[in-house]
Amino acid sequence: MMTKYSFLLLSTLLLASVTSCRTAQKSVDTPKPEAEATATVRQAPAISREEFDGTWIVKSAERHEVVGDEPVELTFDLTNGRLYGSDGCNVINGTFTLGDENELQFGSLISTSKVCRPEVTDRAVLNALNHTRSYKRADNHDLSIKLCNRRGRTVMTLVKRMTYLLNGPWKVTAINGTPVPDEQPVLVIDIPEAKLSGFAGCNRLFGHIALDDTPYGITFTQVAATRKMCPEMDTEQNFLSALDQVTGFYPMDDTHVILYQTPETPLITLEKGL
Numbered sequence: 324m325m326t327k328y329s330f331l332l333l334s335t336l337l338l339a340s341v342t343s344c345r346t347a348q349k350s351v352d353t354p355k356p357e358a359e360a361t362a363t364v365r366q367a368p369a370i371s372r373e374e375f376d377g378t379w380i381v382k383s384a385e386r387h388e389v390v391g392d393e394p395v396e397l398t399f400d401l402t403n404g405r406l407y408g409s410d411g412c413n414v415i416n417g418t419f420t421l422g423d424e425n426e427l428q429f430g431s432l433i434s435t436s437k438v439c440r441p442e443v444t445d446r447a448v449l450n451a452l453n454h455t456r457s458y459k460r461a462d463n464h465d466l467s468i469k470l471c472n473r474r475g476r477t478v479m480t481l482v483k484r485m486t487y488l489l490n491g492p493w494k495v496t497a498i499n500g501t502p503v504p505d506e507q508p509v510l511v512i513d514i515p516e517a518k519l520s521g522f523a524g525c526n527r528l529f530g531h532i533a534l535d536d537t538p539y540g541i542t543f544t545q546v547a548a549t550r551k552m553c554p555e556m557d558t559e560q561n562f563l564s565a566l567d568q569v570t571g572f573y574p575m576d577d578t579h580v581i582l583y584q585t586p587e588t589p590l591i592t593l594e595k596g597l
Contacts, residue, residue: 370460370468372421376401378408379468379481380536384447386477391443394536396484406432410448412439417452427458427470451478465538485538488574490514496579497592498561508562509597519543523562525553530566539571541582565590 381395382388389395391411398408399419406417406429417432429452439445454472461467466483495508503524510521512532519530530546543566553559568584569591575581582591 370458370466372401374466374483375399375421377487378484380484380538381448382467382480382482382536384444384451384479387444387447389444389448391445392440394534395444395448397481410434410443410445412443412445413437415449415452425457425459427455429453429455448479454478482538484534486514486534486541486572489541489572489580491595492597493580493593493595494597495562495591496594498558498565499590503558503562504555506558508558510593519546523548524559525556526551526559528563537571539573541569541571543567543569562591 376399378396378398381397389411391409393409393411395411396408397406397415399406404418404420406415406419408415413435415432415434418430420426420428420430422428432449432452434445434449451470455470455478456473457471457475458468459471461469461480462482466485468481469477470479470481472478489512491512493510493512495503495510497503506524508522508524510519512519514532517532517534519528519532521528526548528546528548531544533542533544534540535542546563546566548559548563565582569582570584571586572580572582573586575592578595580593581589582593583589
């Protein structure tokens, strides 16, 4: 005779066996009113279609943490249904299709043929993409997703790169917590071109942008400025010094961000627009 404990254990195992990346499942219960049944059959995906647009950092592929000679990342172009990026060694291009029930599939995947170090997980990245059939949200806080195969097993995890929020012109309103004078420095951050330009308070500045494998990581490299002399140079010197220490950012609201050395060490406060 089946004990109460055995019955509960069997129920748990049956429930786990049907869990997959697909959040929409068809009901096998008794018939329900049409409106309720429709809601059961097709639920809204945890990640909206619009949120797929942009660049995602690949954290793992085929159950292994990815290793690359350069950032392993994928960019989804939702308008054209195109995928491009890097497997850590070679450039990837292809197409993708999003279905209505958390379905996701890649097609026409091609890559360059550079010889990679044995440690690089380029093959795992390509294999995971070829096996992907669906997706689900991976974390309730970060914008991250899991890609799964036809059996519902995770083949890849990705986290959204949030540096697109920095793209465009910004006014510098504070440096090291001190409000700047009326003649505010200006930054123009061009994420797609990985370039930095602007006005430091006296001189024009320019430089490059480097990203790491974290959603909010950013550094400014090879920053230089023209050599005009002005009566007051303290703001400019403090600003350029702070730029050299930046390792990341976090949004304060829709129009303000903080550039920081660490999240506990804010360096520069930016306000959107000029």
